Structure formats: C-alpha cells, structure tokens
Amino acid sequence: MSVLPPVRKDRVIPQLPKFFNEGAALHTEDEFDTKVKTACQEQRTGTVGFKISKVIVVGDLAVGKTCLINRFCKDAFDKNYKATIGVDFEMERFEVLGVPFSLQLWDTAGQERFKCIASTYYRGAQAVIIVFDLTDVASLQHTRQWLEDAMKENDPTNVLLFLVGTKKDLSSPAQYSLIEEDAVKMAAEIKAEYWAVSSLSGENVREFFFRVASLTFESNVLAELEKSGSRRIGEVVKINSNSPNLYATNKKKQNCCH
Ligand SMILES: Nc1nc2c(ncn2[C@@H]2O[C@H](COP(=O)(O)OP(=O)(O)OP(=O)(O)O)[C@@H](O)[C@H]2O)c(=O)[nH]1
Numbered sequence: 079m080s081v082l083p084p085v086r087k088d089r090v091i092p093q094l095p096k097f098f099n100e101g102a103a104l105h106t107e108d109e110f111d112t113k114v115k116t117a118c119q120e121q122r123t124g125t126v127g128f129k130i131s132k133v134i135v136v137g138d139l140a141v142g143k144t145c146l147i148n149r150f151c152k153d154a155f156d157k158n159y160k161a162t163i164g165v166d167f168e169m170e171r172f173e174v175l176g177v178p179f180s181l182q183l184w185d186t187a188g189q190e191r192f193k194c195i196a197s198t199y200y201r202g203a204q205a206v207i208i209v210f211d212l213t214d215v216a217s218l219q220h221t222r223q224w225l226e227d228a229m230k231e232n233d234p235t236n237v238l239l240f241l242v243g244t245k246k247d248l249s250s251p252a253q254y255s256l257i258e259e260d261a262v263k264m265a266a267e268i269k270a271e272y273w274a275v276s277s278l279s280g281e282n283v284r285e286f287f288f289r290v291a292s293l294t295f296e297s298n299v300l301a302e303l304e305k306s307g308s309r310r311i312g313e314v315v316k317i318n319s320n321s322p323n324l325y326a327t328n329k330k331k332q333n334c335c336h
C-alpha cells in the first residue's frame with residue numbers, strides 16, 4: 079500500500095491569499111466563501127481532497143512559462159532558453175483549509191510548430207494561465223488568441239482564467255506602469271485575474287500559485303456542495319437547461335455523438 083508523504087509545510091494555505099490588482103481580480107473577498115470554510119471544518123468536502131485539478135499554462139514562445147513553473151516547483155531559474163517541445167507537467171500538492179488538494183500544472187509549447195501537439199492537452203482544464211512578457215507588448219496582444227484556442231477545448235463557464243505578465247525585473251517602473259494599464263484592461267475584458275511576476279527574482283511567484291490553488295479549490299468545493307445539495311432526498315432536483323423541452327435537448331445530444 080502506498081502512503082503519500084505529508085504536504086510540504088510551505089504548501090499549506092490556511093487563509094485566502096490576496097489578489098494582486100483590485101481592478102483585475104476574480105474576486106476581491108478577504109476570506110474564503112463561508113460555505114467553503116464551514117464545509118472544510120465539518121469535513122464535508124466530498125471528493126475534492128482526492129482530486130487532481132488540471133491547470134494549463136499557455137502563451138507565446140519564450141515569454142517565460144517554463145521558468146515560471148520551475149521557479150515555483152523547483153525554486154530554480156535557468157537564464158538559457160530551452161524551448162518546450164509539446165508539453166511537460168508538474169504535480170503540486172497543497173493543503174487548503176486543512177484539506178489536501180493537488181494541481182497538475184501543464185507547461186505547453188509556445189512555438190508554432192509544437193502548438194498542434196500541445197493543444198491536444200488543453201482539454202479538461204479547471205484553470206488556464208495565459209502568460210505574456212511584460213517587456214513585449216505583442217505577446218500581450220496575442221493572449222486573446224491563446225485564450226480562444228484554450229477555450230475551444232474547454233467549457234468557459236467552468237474555467238478560472240489568469241493573465242500573468244513575466245520578467246518584471248526587466249522593466250523600469252515607468253515601462254511597467256504603461257503595460258500594466260493595457261494588461262488590466264485585457265484582464266477585465268476576458269474576465270481573468272491579472273498578476274505580474276519575475277521568475278528570476280521570484281517576486282510574486284509563490285503568491286500567484288497560492289492564489290491559483292486557492293481559487294481553484296474554492297470553486298471545486300462550491301461545485302461539490304451544489305452537487306451534494308441537489309442529491310439530498312426530498313429536495314427538488316434542479317435541472318439546468320434553457321430548453322423547455324428536455325427530451326428534445328437529450329435527443330439532440332445523442333445525435334451529436336453519431
Ligand atoms: N530576466 C528574466 N528572464 C526570464 C524570466 N522568465 C523567463 N526568462 C527568460 O526568458 C527565456 C524564455 O523562458 P522560458 O520559460 O523557456 O519560455 P517559454 O515560455 O517556456 O518558451 P516555450 O517553451 O518556447 O514556449 C529564457 O531565456 C529565460 O531565462 C524572468 O522573470 N526574468
């Protein structure tokens with residue numbers, strides 16, 4: 079029988095980490111949702127503690143996706159560029175509000191010739207991290223296309239989006255505030271949470287991934303509570319469909335499969 083080692087002390091999240099920019103946050107609450115806190119205290123988090131949530135990291139070539147993941151997962155930084163070929167992944171185990179929670183971080187290739195392989199791994203993501211280089215405005219403009227590609231494989235209503243500017247160490251405060259303005263606008267437009275980080279110095283890297291883990295955990299627990307709520311005996315089961323004719327909807331779905 080294999081027993082997992084305890085979660086590392088520096089992966090324990092006892093409270094909701096703060097957003098980076100109030101104007102571009104997924105939410106601005108100070109604490110986890112009360113329902114989530116109560117469920118964790120009462121150990122009513124269902125299967126969340128056994129689940130592995132998939133997170134994909136996309137963006138132009140050489141913007142710093144691999145370095146971002148390596149800084150967090152291995153506390154390492156390589157100044158030499160080695161293109162990711164296809165995909166790579168890292169597992170990270172956390173403990174959020176006392177509940178174990180795992181993220182599978184998928185590092186994808188930004189180079190056009192590898193994009194086709196990488197995109198086959200986009201499916202089933204619970205969070206999408208779109209990365210751009212704070213010193214390269216074109217990479218920010220391209221984030222819209224990366225989002226579109228990632229969403230072809232995912233259900234937009236179930237995915238948390240993050241927009242991350244890297245290489246903060248390379249831009250002067252004046253340059254930074256210029257691009258930040260555009261990045262915050264973009265984040266608001268695509269409903270993503272904005273962060274600016276440096277994998278070289280490590281600035282904001284841990285804070286960012288803690289926020290990703292926490293918000294993904296929170297949405298998982300809320301979904302689990304909703305599911306168990308609708309299963310309760312005696313309660314009316316709410317069926318989420320816009321169609322007044324459920325039979326027709328089902329039939330349509332069946333036809334799609336053939
Ligand atoms: N100064 C500085 N350089 C960085 C930072 N992050 C990445 N780099 C450099 O940028 C280059 C590209 O980084 P990668 O992480 O390999 O880029 P990538 O987005 O994974 O590229 P692909 O795998 O081709 O898509 C490397 O030379 C890194 O050393 C940072 O925060 N600061």
Ligand SMILES: [Mg+2]
Pocket residue numbers: 143144145160161162185186187188
């Ligand atoms: Mg890479």
